[in-house]
Amino acid sequence: MQVPEVVDPSIIFAEYSYASSTTDTLRRHFAEMAHDIVAMGVAGEDLVLEFGCNDGVLIQPLRRLGVNAVGVDPSDVARRASEAQGWPLVAGYFDAGSANCVLSRYGRAKILVANNVFAHIDDLDGTMSAVVEVLREDGLFVFEVHYQGNLIGDFQFDTVYHEHLCYYSLQSLVELLGRFNFIVLDVEPIPIHSGSIRVVAAPADSKRPASDRVRRMLEAEKNWDIAHFASGVQERCVTVQKLIRDLRSAGRTVVGYGAAGRATVLLNYCKLGPALIDYVVDMSPLRHGRLVSGVRVPVRPTETFQRHYPDYALMTAWNYEPEIAQKERAFLATGGRFIVPLPHVRISGEC
Template sequence: MTTCRLCGSTNLASIVDLGATPPCERFLAAEDLEQPEVTYPLHLRLCADCRLAQIPPLITPEETFTEYAYFSSYSASWVRHAREFVSGAVRRLGLDGDSFVVEVASNDGYLLKHVVAQEIRCLGVEPSVNVGQAARDAGVPTVTAFLDSETGAGVRAEHGPADLVVANNVYAHIPDIVGFTHGLRSLVADRGWVSIEVQHLLTLVQHNQYDTIYHEHFQYYTVDSATRALALGGLSVVDVELLPTHGGSIRLWARPTEAAGEPSERMLDVLAQEKAAGLHELSGYTEFAARVGRVRRELLQFLTGAAERGETVVGYGAPGKGNTLLNHCGIRPDLLSYTVDRNPYKHGRFTPGTRIPVLPTEQIAIDRPDYVLVLPWNLRDEITEQLSYVYEWGGRLVFPIPTLDIVGSQP
């Protein structure tokens, strides 16, 4: 990658190089195990001019999202988060039966089903055929499309402008930031609102959350860089909320620039936090790669030690972030015999690159392993509760990030 996809600068500095991995959601069927896998460089860089952190766009969204393995509704905490967001947005914006809500990358309807329940007109725009069909089956109106300015204009012409456009956990997934942002502006009414949730680069760097770097995530935002990106499409950020999701996220509230007004005090506070951490210049990133190396060494020392002692270690979850971690650490079935997942779509498949079997969650209770390595560490509270039965036979839970943490008894 030689130029910034946001501003066109060639002044790009390395933050961390994670080698080369397969796409994180490209799980393998048994018949694929004798075939080669394509890997792509996973190297995060920072534009020194506009301060956008980014990886090269080596795969297209069409390759990843036309058929997708991730269904949001399998996370109870995520569904609860969506329900609370909808309730809060209805109150904040005064939405009612005359309003119209559009969600971009609406997945299986996990969020819009709460809008439907409040009898507010809505529409999902979801590129993945399989999860979009699941949304329609659940009663959520959904069109299958990738958002760009043309798609946004077409939806607006057919359905009218949206009072609220929701784009949760998608703004990092689009290499054409400018075209996507113009699509958001096309969808939203001239005095409407756009709400965007995306992982916060501040927490990613401060808490060693490097496993959230993968090929689906083309860029990684501070409030500073997100504000600059949205401005190119005619949207201005006026408020920011700090969220615990994904280990630390930001919810950006934006409006068409002509209706925006002044930024809130809490937005200014978050910008000040980012600046104090050095993330508005290169200095805030210089130690990150060294800390990533320590995470890798700690986890490998634990796994190899357990193997030497004859102790069993299995995984819990098969998220995209887990596959970055497994590939970067070079973990294979000799160190992690299998992982489990609640999503039946992944059962009987194998993790990309590391080729670790993915089994139903019930397998843990059958095998009673000594340790369970929790790969979706961002759902720590939810998963700790789900796995409380592991303590019954003296099993322990292992969380790899931000530093290795082995939980030996119920907290």
């Protein structure tokens, strides 16, 4: 499953507005992943290389554990974080050029990591060629991707946009890796981003056995219902739009909560502009003062939200619902309510 139009990546990443460490959920997730990586047999000066490292949300906990961790990333977010936090960065996309740079500076990697990166890549063959060059023969390629099974099953149309070119099933990953003589050793469903998988792969020549979880997931994928996904998306859009229109007609104030890419897709697809949504609040200062593309709803800091609570907030960042609900306990305590659009439209906090 993929988006056919490819936007020049320099337009997206030269001035990137996504910093993983602004989210408590992601910080905890990658701190735990750092321990998991160490448990995979990293020792001494073994190199752990992460491409698409963003602001070092995984690199930092790895280095705190004494791991020789290096990042590869083209974004301004990564460059600033590397300079401020003092971890090594190869600035660029993970391709033949950056692979040669890594080899000349640091040698080959025991563990190669890529989290939520494959979705952004158009030249997958070029990336996999770099993986082959950099990874040791006894190494592991560990990566996480948003899982197509969760996207379909939970009607996550809001994650389909031009920054995400591809949406992966395990079958598609098995075929991609197989072209480069890699096998999938294990796959683990994880809750991050409302449903992802962590894949552990290795060169096929390593002769390592594969977990039975791989076989079971491949079998389950044969039963996906794409037609139900399409009709379910339209049903949820109509429900959200009617709910918010009715609330505004009754004199209620409604804002959005979370200005990531999901918000752009949700607000545009459901035709929720500034006449219905006063503003969208976001924790990242990189987005403050901007407008949500298309619908042109302004983005405000959380202080705006907390200074004068609205009646309702459309949780456009619904994939972080537990974290947001915990952070905004005072909003709920004063009678405020969150509208959660997916996977099923509901009002959070109602008795």
